[in-house]
Amino acid sequence: MKEYTAFDIGGSFIKYGIVTENGDLREQDKMETPDSFEVLIQRITDIVHRHPDSTGIAVSAPGAVSDEGIIYGISALRYLHGPNIKHRLEEKTGLPVLIENDGNCAGAAEIWQGTAQGKKDVLTVVIGTGIGGTVIKEGRTHKGANLHGGEFGFMLLGNPDTGRLESWSQLAATRALTRxxxxxxxxxxxxxxGEQVFELADEGDPVCVKAVDRFYRFLALGLYNLQYIYDPELILIGGGVSAREELVRCINEKLDDLLREAPVGTIRPALDVCHFRQYANLLGAVYRFIQNTPASWMNNM
Structure with missing residues (x-):
């Protein structure tokens, strides 16, 4: 059975592990994120050399990741932007390398082994301090012309409190809830x-009850729009807030309100929560590797 060495590059830590072609995660561990590009390449190379049976290297990284291996945009790790990481790692290890955006990796994991198995058209919406996600069409990640596919948080909505347009992240991310x-x-x-706001709302605090109600309203608005833009089979919600048992029910209640207010739209988004959490990016990176690595590479391994 083929095995792959997978890495998930974060601002503070890099998770890594061995993932089989069947999606089993083995020997997972983590290390502190190095403070320079050269040290990063050497650390990854050292870990790969400790696993001589590895068929290839799959990397989840922040930023706008191109197929060529260059990461554009911005992230917490400035040194990632500019060098061709894919080529450097292939030169150092002699193995094929795939690098993918971390949000896209999380979505790929859900298609491969998670809640979206068997689906072809799926959106993942990851809610944290901002909102990001993934567009999956015909079972494959859609990156877009500018590598910004799935950047749902930039969607503009009207804020009735101010009368101004604001981004979905400004209105429906957990930071918006606490602000x-x-x-x-x-x-x-x-x-x-965010957890404290939810707890206070559960206890009947009127301000927090209103804040949570507003939060769900703006989430429902954005999800309604995404349904009509992409018409997916399923929209999966990830991020810390997805652990709340009442999340889907509360959003569906707000969708009921929207469908009554705007009866021209009758399609209800099918909602669920993401299955994978801290290891999603490792699994998804390997799935993207399997999908995209040329057969000529693999046949020579």
Missing amino acids: YAEREKGVEADTLT
Whole structure:
């Protein structure tokens, strides 16, 4: 059975492990993210050399990742942007390398082994301090002309509180939830966490009840729009908020309201939560490797 060495590059840590062609994750571990590009390449190379049976290297990375192996855009690791990481790793290891955007990797994991198995047209929406995600059409990731496919957080919506257009991230990410609650309570910024706002709402705090209600309303608005833009079979929700048992039910209640308010739209988004959490990017990177590595490479391994 073929095995692949997978890496998930984050701002603070790099997760890594051995993933089989069947999607089994073995020997997972992590290391602190190096502070330079050359050290990063050497650390990855050292780990790969410790696993001589590896068929290839699959890397999940932040930023706008091109097929050629160059990462554009911005991220917490500035040294990633510019060098051709794919070529450098292939030269150092002699193995084929695939590098993919971390959000796209998470979506690929869901198609391969997660909630979206058997589906062809799926969106993943990852909700954190901002909102990102993945567009999967015909079972393959759609990156877009500018490598910004799935950057749903840039969608503009009207904010009834200000009368201005704001991005979906500004209105429906967890940071938006806490900012609204802090402002309405008159407390300093960064006083509350998203989890605290939800807990206070569960206890009946009127400000937090309104903040959570508003949060679900804006989530439903964005998901309604995405349904009509892409018409996916399924929309999966990820990020820390996806652990809340009531999440899908509450969003569906807001979708009921929207469908009554705008009866011209009758298609309800099919919602579910992502199956994978901390290891999704490792699995998804390997699945993208299997999908995209030329057979000529693989036949010579």
